[in-house]
Amino acid sequence: MRVRxxxxxxxxxxxxALDDVTVEVECGKVTCLLGPxxxxxxxxxxxxxxYIKPERGAVYIDGKDLKMYSPRELARLISIADPHLPRTLxxxxxxxxxxxxYPFQGAFQYFERDNDLKVVEEVSKETLISHLxxxxxxxxSSGELQRVIIAAALAKRPRILLLDEPSAFLDIRYRFxxxxxxxxxxxxxxxxxxxxxxDLYLASLYCDTVVLLSxxxxxxxxxxxxxxxxxxxxxxxxxxxxxxPVDGEILLAFPLPSGEGTTIQExxxx
Amino acid sequence: xxxxxxxxxxxxxLFLALLLTVALAVSLLFSLSVGxxxxxxxxxxxxxxxxECGKSAKLVVDMRFVRACxxxxxxxxxxxxxxxxxxxxRNPLADxxxxxVSSTSLAVVSAAVLxxxxxxxxxxxxxxxxxxxxxxxxxxxxxxxxxxxxxGTSLVLSGIAVSALFSxxxxxxxxxxxxxxxxxxxxxxxxxxxxxSGVLRQDITYLAISLATSLAIIFVLGIPKALNxxxxxxxxxxxxxxxxxxxxxxTALVSSVLxxxxxxVVGVVGFIGLAGPHIARISAGTSDHRATVVLSALTGSxxxxxxxxxxxxISAISSWGELPLGVVTxxxxxxxxxxxVVKGGRG
Numbered sequence: 001m002r003v004r005x006x007x008x009x010x011x012x013x014x015x016x017a018l019d020d021v022t023v024e025v026e027c028g029k030v031t032c033l034l035g036p037x038x039x040x041x042x043x044x045x046x047x048x049x050x051y052i053k054p055e056r057g058a059v060y061i062d063g064k065d066l067k068m069y070s071p072r073e074l075a076r077l078i079s080i081a082d083p084h085l086p087r088t089l090x091x092x093x094x095x096x097x098x099x100x101x102y103p104f105q106g107a108f109q110y111f112e113r114d115n116d117l118k119v120v121e122e123v124s125k126e127t128l129i130s131h132l133x134x135x136x137x138x139x140x141s142s143g144e145l146q147r148v149i150i151a152a153a154l155a156k157r158p159r160i161l162l163l164d165e166p167s168a169f170l171d172i173r174y175r176f177x178x179x180x181x182x183x184x185x186x187x188x189x190x191x192x193x194x195x196x197x198x199d200l201y202l203a204s205l206y207c208d209t210v211v212l213l214s215x216x217x218x219x220x221x222x223x224x225x226x227x228x229x230x231x232x233x234x235x236x237x238x239x240x241x242x243x244x245p246v247d248g249e250i251l252l253a254f255p256l257p258s259g260e261g262t263t264i265q266e267x268x269x270x
Numbered sequence: 271x272x273x274x275x276x277x278x279x280x281x282x283x284l285f286l287a288l289l290l291t292v293a294l295a296v297s298l299l300f301s302l303s304v305g306x307x308x309x310x311x312x313x314x315x316x317x318x319x320x321x322e323c324g325k326s327a328k329l330v331v332d333m334r335f336v337r338a339c340x341x342x343x344x345x346x347x348x349x350x351x352x353x354x355x356x357x358x359x360r361n362p363l364a365d366x367x368x369x370x371v372s373s374t375s376l377a378v379v380s381a382a383v384l385x386x387x388x389x390x391x392x393x394x395x396x397x398x399x400x401x402x403x404x405x406x407x408x409x410x411x412x413x414x415x416x417x418x419x420x421x422g423t424s425l426v427l428s429g430i431a432v433s434a435l436f437s438x439x440x441x442x443x444x445x446x447x448x449x450x451x452x453x454x455x456x457x458x459x460x461x462x463x464x465x466x467s468g469v470l471r472q473d474i475t476y477l478a479i480s481l482a483t484s485l486a487i488i489f490v491l492g493i494p495k496a497l498n499x500x501x502x503x504x505x506x507x508x509x510x511x512x513x514x515x516x517x518x519x520x521t522a523l524v525s526s527v528l529x530x531x532x533x534x535v536v537g538v539v540g541f542i543g544l545a546g547p548h549i550a551r552i553s554a555g556t557s558d559h560r561a562t563v564v565l566s567a568l569t570g571s572x573x574x575x576x577x578x579x580x581x582x583x584i585s586a587i588s589s590w591g592e593l594p595l596g597v598v599t600x601x602x603x604x605x606x607x608x609x610x611v612v613k614g615g616r617g
Contacts, residue, residue: 051505071508075510080505084503086501090556095498098272103510107492121273133272
């Protein structure tokens, strides 16, 4: 499995969100989309999920244009997880996660089969939500909800896994647990996994490839080692950073505050 | 874990469906025996099953049978429409009334009555007119809501605006045509607040056809599952392979058919479209539409049959004549809903 985004341009009401973006993503690797707010990360994920159509260019899965796939084929192939989940009507966690199995059920199949329940069982173990299954979604904490959203994305057993900010709202332990689970799934199932992330440290730990976006364009592309240089990061984010290598492989990128009101400033001043 | 949770809620759903079906049968029986002349439930049963009954009892039961069936069908339809509309707007406060569908439907019916009062007797025409009105209401409300940003709140607000405007219009139109309606032996208040007193035998057929068609569409197209997915956002539903535009359009159409048909036959009966879905959701413990679609229809049906029986019971023991159905559904439904809300909120 291989995803190729080829010269894609997309704009919201004449504001360009993506401008001639070309990215090639291999399976069995975690690819991360990084970039400041409004860089086009979510838009790129939605384009690959075929939720929005490119104005120019095309997205190919295994060399075949997305347009040539039926919605049902895509529904079985691709999972996209959005951290913003409407939950105004009360649904239980198990009901939500089970919806991910709908694309695999027949048109006249009213209830789930045992097979679907088994998948949900496995997934809830992987994402540590087994104890939440009979709770209502509106009674979860934001961290629990985040794990449930990741669980629903994995419950489809997708070949292409697209995650938007999976680490938002999670505490440090669950950040590692969730990204571990995602990485394990990627390696075991040889999926194409694309994650939009904000945390540079997590990116350097978990991403095999990093795509750095800024203002709808690909600024830098490669392994975290290649992309994370203070010069590139400073240019894109407009923030001073200090990049520190640990054990030769992992990089810690420390953003340094420039404004007033931080403790560092106060300490240096006193 | 997931296995136990799901099989538990499956059992609960089947149990509730069975319980409510029995309760509906009992309510129907009760409804047939209550009125100005009391017929014992036993006599009603022999009348219905063995076709052996006294001439007077037969007359009474026959007449009430039509009313009870119409009440049962329209209650089911309103509650079903409510469930669909709440799913569509992802808003537990929505009902066919709040999003303006019933009042536009009534306004168009009133206009038709003013132009030609005989439309009240030509039921096919009346249902078609009411349905067109309901659809118009839905289009109007969603358009205004989209213009103001398309959020759930804006939908309810624009629905309130549309429904206030059109219930005003229908009040005026019905007031103007009250003499003509009275000539046909009807009271115009009954159209405003709902009543089964003017129903005809063929209404059962029209309502049954509308309900059956709607249910067929709902189940054949798999709308319950699609709405489950749609609750979690348009992106979520579309990544599960659902065509969101087609889904929302079909669901709106079906709820307009359901609402329009009931408005044409019994007028505007409030509260059922809100209480039915809520009672179903709270008793099932989830908004899974596969369960709530069935349970809300049964609940709405029971509530309406009981309310209708109550209007007749009150007219039998008082000198007020018959109360409008819409008033009574509120009186018996609201305390029950309040009880469930309090209980559900704690649990």
